Amino acid sequence: MSPPARPQRQSSRPNGQWKVDGTAPLNANEAWKQEDGGLSVRERIEKIYSKRGFESIEDTDLHGRMRWWGLYTQRKPGIDGGKTATLEPHELEDKYFMLRVRIDGGQLTSTQLRVIGEISTEFGRDSADLTDRQNIQLHWIRVEDVPEIWRRLEAVGLQTTEACGDVPRVILGSPVAGIAADELIDPTGLISEITARYIGDLSLANLPRKFKTAITGHPSQDVVHEINDISFVGVEHPELGTGFDLWVGGGLSTAPRLAERLGVFIIPERVAEVWQGVAALFRDYGYRRLRNKARLKFLLADWGPEKFRRILESEFLETALPDGPPAAAPTRQGDHVGVHKQADGRFYIGVTPFVGRVSGPTLTSLADLLEANGSTRLRTTPHQKLVLLDIPEEKVESLIVALDKIGLAARPSLFRRSTIACTGIEYCKLAIVETKQAATDAVLDLEQRLAGIDVPQPISLHVNGCPNSCARIQTADIGLKGQLLPDGDGGQVPGFQVHLGGGLASVDRDAAGLGRTVRGLKVTAEDLADYVERIVLRFIADRTGSETFAQWAHRADEEALQ
Template sequence: MTPDAAPTPTEQAARPAADAPRRVPRPARAGGNGQWLVDGTTPLNHNEEFKAADGGLNVRERIEQVYSKGGFSSIDPDDLNGRFRWWGLYTQRRPGIDGGRTAQLSAQELSDEFFMLRVRIDGGALTTEQLRVVAEVSTLYGRDSADITDRQNVQLHWVRVEDVPEIWRRLEAVGLQTTEACGDTPRVVLGSPVAGIARDEVLDPTPVIEEIVERFIGDPELANLPRKFKTAVTGHPSQDVVHEINDISLLGVVHPELGPGYDVWVGGGLSTSAHLAQRLGAFVAPEDAAEVWYGVVRIFRDYGYRRLRNKARLKYLVADWGAERFRRVLEEEYLGRALPDGPPPPAPSGRGDHVGVHEQKDGRLYVGLAPTVGRVSGTLLRALADAAEAAGSRRVRLTPHQKVVVLDVDPQRVQDLLARAEELGLTATPSPFRRNTIACTGLEYCKLAIVETKATSARAVDELERRLAGVEIDTPITLHVNGCPNSCARIQTADIGLKGQLVQDEHGEQVPGFQVHLGGGLASADRAEPGLGRTVRGLKVTADGLPDYVERVVRRYLDTREPRETFAAWAHRSDEEALR
């Protein structure tokens, strides 16, 4: 896992011999942002203090040797609320605490003695054997819970610390891990769900993803970043990895002289302050892609802002520096060479969720299936593995849109697969709302949430399918539902984005509801340029009134749009009354 590139001064200082004493940080510069190479490495808040005292990766031994034997009450608070995340573990929300108390209670008061466990699935790639093991862990240790996330992971719930070592043993026996699935680390690498099999891909990103994971995930030198670091790599012309909202994205392009490679984007992210990524204008050959990724993540580590947690994402550094300076620092300080200029990617070729039946380059089929807002179960995942194998497949992929794709399907057995999937609640021919609605974890399990999301969204999908069954919706209208302001469900980049909060109903009572964002979206075949949604002053809906509002605004759009006008374009040009 030792990189070939020369270490920076920070790395040289941070790489003592095994028996050397811990280095003493130099004093921080007064008034600085906590940038290691500018202000020094003295911790400036408690998160930085506990990371400096003991790295997050080191907690695994204590989980295995101490906490799994002593139980929940034996866990040190800094491990429980901090370092456990380096191994994919968060305490889940204690049942019965309503959303109005989220901001009033401490993390300890909000936390149950059970954990969410995030299984890291880089590129969304699973064998059916791995899928079966995830299902087994869910049913044995997670009360049959499972969610497919929009980061291509699977999240399980109700996990006890006593069971974590055995869960790790089962996952790692089939090549899965939870290493750095959370925490201030390089999180899961998003990848094209159809990598290596799509007829129209520019290049296969699988070798780049595998190199990044093998060389750098679990490397202590990259395990203390200012905040999380999100990566996306695709070679598919649909640009199917939401590249505009990742810290770094590598998009497949064809250079007129150098051939296929990657276009580099940096500094995307949403949460409470949304930033779309910026192109560096640099072309990266496939064999250099992991090195460039390594340079970008080290820039974040060395120059990222650490003083304030809410300013500690790479997007703020990129916004302050600009793409030109960022590229110059990358080339001069981290790569030691200039990168060639490269072409921008063309407009996306089509829908990037891969739902439906499609032909692979080898003549077999891949089948994209839609659950409802990512909610599945261990029982369902095991049955899906059985159905995939019965159709000749040994591989599935999860998508950044909370969907699942079965690869390598025998054309003679595809109808059997589709029928079995429908029985499981998965469909290759979803309604527009089942296909285009995603939801975060919500109040059911998340300590940050204010409102419930999964069941609310599922009910809305069912109701909208019924109400709009005879209405032709000939353009995608995305509906993203989030339980708090942090935008795990990407509300600013949805046609209709809903941010959870308490609102007043018609009787003046506080009830669960949402602030509405309208007209956001990422680049797609229907939209040339990405953009963030707008808010309308005072426009909020109750959770119970969600289907009424969506039906109303969709019908109004269909009735008053211009020819070929997208929902986003209509929402941005319409007056506020039309959007209420």
């Protein structure tokens, strides 16, 4: 039974809902999207901007439409975090781009990986980051080189189409789809169907804001479905067989909200229809007047799941959906790190770099290693990891040794496994502090400090350079939000506000929820490892029974959390 619908907020001003208020644009962003959509800029990049250079790029294309093709200007080096909120975009940005390679379902071949590595080396100063959206991001890209990069990517079946922008972003998929022995249902074909039919479709290329999707048929629920706009989670219906449970309206950033179940059961044949229906509902009813209220989570908060389901079924689907049960609680971690047996008897190996940071040479070396060990397939994950598929049993141990030599650990330390970090001030124009190196240094330090100590469970550490939560700080055991802190001498130093005890139902159903903030609990970047060591040891000393870190963090008094 769905909870009762919540009353919709009353407003004296239109919210820009196309089916309620009409389609007249209510802000400048909505105006340019209607005048000339984001997909149109590709022709100008190829025919004008790549030939005339950065200075020729029209402003609305530069700061708007180019995102529809995975391109953002990156931060100019040397601008400190104190100026992030005071400088104009053109003062913060460099004449280089971040390029996001879209990898739906995280599915890659060794040939594709090698091409990305070669592009990184030739055009991106060896930069490459694995994101927690299963993409790979490159930096230092010149607009002059973009057409050639597209040519190389598309020649091997990759794209940057709608990797950014107010569009359907990359579809998260289980990294072990189609290979895991304990999989409920393989969503690979469904992800392919949705991307083939709808990515680049003009009817869905102007949404109120970004639209994030996740699909998994694995019982570990490995796609962080609670923080996506729409998610399909594999489930067994007692009468209708195997299909999916539907979640909608999740998202973090500065107004975090976990998704809610609609209480329906979806057979595989209807997944693409339902996905398109929810995307179209968001297009037509999503709020467009204020961009900070334009995500689907705000509409769901006002409507509630009962009304959302009713409108979805009556206006956007051919027939109503049957009621369905929730998925069973997962019994193991969904990052897939380590060695696991496939359904076909071969093995998959989950490996972790330091906080998602890799390089062009690392990627090309990995492609070579895969092929030398009888495989041509791998997956990216929503946890900044890689999963290597189809490894013969006799090759597993020697491959693990070779992977260690290029910085990819199949048997990582506790904190190397569970730490992720956003791009940070190194490249991001929104960031206030550095993240990747700070997180790496903390992990290396903690490996020494906690060596030999029996930490009873994985403890996730997520490091973010600003309040926007690209590293999912509110759902981590220890989440760190970048900010500048007083140094005691009238100046400022990089640091973090601390969130404690966040979690997802797919990790710990009993402790699912957003992290707790404690008034005044902040830590400098220099003292990060000190603080994590202190809080972990206090948890070990204070926990009762099988209590998790999240459960302890929410019941502990403030003194214990300092």
